[in-house]
Amino acid sequence: MIRERFDRDGWAPVAGLLTPREVEALRSASDELAAKGAHLQADAEIDGARYQVQTASGRRGETAVAPGALRKITFASSASVEVALLRNDRRVLKLIESVGVTSPRWIVDQINLKAPRIGTGFPWHQDAAFVAWQQRDAIAKYGGANLVIALDRADEVNGGFEVLSGTHAGGAVNFDYDTSNTNGGVFDESRRTLIPLDPGDAVVFHPQLAHGSGPNTSLLQRRLVALWFIGGPVITPPLRSGKKL
């Protein structure tokens, strides 16, 4: 069922991937990471994690709207055990395998904070455009899949996650990634779908599926963890010693 939807639409919902307790642990981890960046006015690396500050337009390289206002923390797993455990979690890896990715290998993780009132949206884009060509090759050969997991309720009120169903099938599209616009008209928007998520719910999607989200103009938090995986050759376990051929 998940595989069918992934192949047809480029994405599939996964309700309750994480337990409430796990969500709580990740929220605390996210708060601890954010606290380390509470002084930041500009993008910076702390303990191997890359902090991107929240600017008024959402563009990189501008000054934060306030000290410590954060848009995202990429490679949060470098500085957080909870996120590092998630990228090796058996349920997560099984899910990625279930959509046809062989020997899945993690390549990226991030926490998107999209803070209340100030969090800007994400223009329509395909994640595959942001990976190295070797990784794009691996996706073409062995498959790839990305995952977002909600740490808060995310819906139309606070800039919920949106997809353009079916766009994975059209291949790579050239687009600019200017976070101050929405990239309207670049992709086929006829099957635009906002996917309401409760904490712990996830969406698994193809690296070439166009997706994005609106700003968070509400007073509610909207934190998401994103994980990206690529496939590799199938590894055949060696025959046990002593076994006759």
Ligand SMILES: O=C(O)CCC(=O)C(=O)O
């Ligand atoms: O956080 C979101 O709503 C979208 C995130 C996203 O598309 C990304 O980080 O590439």
